Amino acid sequence: MRPISLSVSPRRLAVFLFGTTAALVAGHVLFTMGSEVTGHPMYRLPRFFNLGGEANLPAYFSAAILLLAAGLLALTARTAETRWMRIGWVVLAAGFALMSLDEATLIHEGLVGSILLNQIGRGEGATYYRWYLLYIPLVVMIGALYVPFLLRLPRRLAGWFLAAAALFLGGAIGVEMVESTLAYTEASTIRIMVNQAIEEGAEMAGVSLFNVALVGHLARLGARLDLGFGAPEAAGPAGIPLHGAPEAPGTEAAARQLA
Numbered sequence: 001m002r003p004i005s006l007s008v009s010p011r012r013l014a015v016f017l018f019g020t021t022a023a024l025v026a027g028h029v030l031f032t033m034g035s036e037v038t039g040h041p042m043y044r045l046p047r048f049f050n051l052g053g054e055a056n057l058p059a060y061f062s063a064a065i066l067l068l069a070a071g072l073l074a075l076t077a078r079t080a081e082t083r084w085m086r087i088g089w090v091v092l093a094a095g096f097a098l099m100s101l102d103e104a105t106l107i108h109e110g111l112v113g114s115i116l117l118n119q120i121g122r123g124e125g126a127t128y129y130r131w132y133l134l135y136i137p138l139v140v141m142i143g144a145l146y147v148p149f150l151l152r153l154p155r156r157l158a159g160w161f162l163a164a165a166a167l168f169l170g171g172a173i174g175v176e177m178v179e180s181t182l183a184y185t186e187a188s189t190i191r192i193m194v195n196q197a198i199e200e201g202a203e204m205a206g207v208s209l210f211n212v213a214l215v216g217h218l219a220r221l222g223a224r225l226d227l228g229f230g231a232p233e234a235a236g237p238a239g240i241p242l243h244g245a246p247e248a249p250g251t252e253a254a255a256r257q258l259a
Helices: 010-038 042-049 057-077 083-105 107-120 132-145 147-151 155-184 189-220 251-258
Strands: 004-006 224-227
Touching: 010 042, 010 057, 010 189, 042 057, 057 083, 057 189, 083 107, 132 147, 132 155, 147 155, 155 189
Parallel strands: none
Antiparallel strands: 004 224
């Protein structure tokens, strides 16, 4: 049986992900904000492109790229040379899968936010939205636990990961705190929409950068994914073997030295 080979170029992936992010932000500005300013319904396009809305194109894209990151992390785990690095990649993959589920089902804003709101009520200013009270300590704890993991990565890859995290968390927490303040002070709808464009744009750009960095890392390792169906003789336990370059032993360490 002939396997199905999948080739992904980091450059083309970057063009697609960042181009889509820019198009979604532009759609939000043109249709959602434009409808608010002009009062024209614009044939329901404002809801379809609303970056602050749910069950629309931006929400689908956000969940999809988080799930893509989970898949890429799972593949990267197959290239790890040590058990502990493999566990680190797998835990990250599980975390991004949960983030995708969260994005698609509103766990942090709907479920967690509602529970905290019922238990302790609304806050003031930047803490008007309550879900940060649970997520900020969680982010700090996970970040501290992953410092040794980052130090074992190639310098360039670790740098891209940190930049992606800064973009994503700056939007998801930092800019959303600004929105929390705007909501608390009952600011105009258009100001909240501008803030949502910055927030969601930063989140999508951060995850996009993370995905491009992962694909670039896999490309430098010479990784290849062959997908077969049935019972191929060379298939691994999952039936999806991930092949490295012929000089696989020591490739991760060599990549660190070259980075």
